[in-house]
Amino acid sequence: MLLMIANEEYRQFLESVRFVYGYDFTEYAEASVIRRIRSFMETNRIGGLKELGRLVMKDEAAFEHFIQEITVNVTEMFRDPQFYKSLRKNVVNRLATYPFIKVWIAGCSTGEEVYSMAILLREEGLLERTVIYATDINQDALQKAKDGLSTISNMKNYTENYIKAGGKNSFSDYYKAKYNSVLWDKSLRQNIVFSVHNLAMDKSFNEFQLILCRNVLIYFNQSLQNKVIDLFYESLCPFGFLGLGNKESLLFADKQKCFEEIDKKEKIFMKIK
Template sequence: MSNTLDDKAYKGLLEAIRFMYGYDFTEYAEPSARRRILHFMEIKRIDTATELGRVLMNDEHVFEEFVQTMSVTVTEMFRDPLFYKALRDAVVSQLATYPVIKIWIAGCATGQEVYSIAILLKEEGLLDRSILYATDINQHSLQLARQGIFALPAMKTYTQNYLQAGGKGAFSEYYTAKHDGALFDRSLCENVVFSPHNLATDGSFNEFQLIICRNVIMYFNQSLQNKVVDLFHQSLSAFGFLGLGDKESLMFSQHSRSFAEISLKQKIYRKVK
């Protein structure tokens, strides 16, 4: 099988997907998107983009697998613990001033980040008056997120992350070991709305005091990054907070002056205009 994908075939495939399914991958960072497509072709033993297009257009189940390949699902609970520590130290006290706290976790993948935020809010006494909107393009990931069952061997890493993030209790109290999985307390997701949302094509759907979108826009080209940051700017309340991944920045965004840096190192910003 050829390990290349010429420009015409690449663009034609993405346009066909956009036309057929409404999923727009045309502004994903090209090197990453090409790698993912070629990886999928290798797994499925498909030799050409034309053949791949034919399969995707005629089999929705295969297309769902393709979306899973194109979306990023690598995550863990309290990933980058100092980010969560900064949220506790610099953001939580401000969130506490709102009678109802609305939080959008965009690109939530399989949900580890959602449960991490829920635990943090619970420990700070804010979970009962918070509504978390957890969205992702990947329906399979959302299904796993709803279940709240994660690999038991990962709990060692998650516990270390939790402690470094300033956890105030025993992490093991939040889950029950079940076979080879850890089932997280259902009370953590009572105020969570899991829903599909495509950052490339879908618009704003609420006003939020905090938006977290970490390690997602790094896979987009500059044009789509600008579009997504604009979406977040529209969706944030006055003086709302935005959290990005450690390799992401607002530096080149058209809204760079609309945000103040709360923690430059942890990429936490506040909307100021």
């Protein structure tokens, strides 16, 4: 049976979450959030939004479980391999001109994209002078990213992605098998800073040469997308690069004309003013 969620009830619930916990989902794509709330309530046998509200407002552990379930954590190593191939071709040579490189991976989930970037930078001789800032709203996902573990059953797919992305070595050089998991090489993790950051509410915290935020904006409404693009613009150095997901764009962003398309298909942009 499909649980009904009234618009007013939905808005009140999101406002309560924002007031009590500081998480703002009011500008997330409504259909997507409602679908995930319904799934959470059905899985946990919660009869309605008022019951869910009472539960998460008085029980912080229940709220953390709720956040883990409704935030999206779909990711994989070298996802969309041609994107990484384009980074090697169009961005790496520019990054190499900086004595010190700062990369921000926003919405890093469980870290597969972070370790993909670390491997790419290692192979291009840039990792030692790079700091990668990996941020996400989901603390559970961040801890998994920090632990540097992935499921061993994914390695065949990840290896194929790595090869298609222009990988220069043997992919198995970068991890060690550990029971049913793999542990990413410690040297990849040394230059990564993991931290909670809420794109809907938090501000810029540094200046970066490269920002990757892929397949995150699709979960926001147009107003929040625009706000986040402004945040990235503010956080990029002059001629810094921005990488988005293949279903995302700057088409309706206020700062659209402040960026130049470096790779139209792979959604890589450069800040030009």
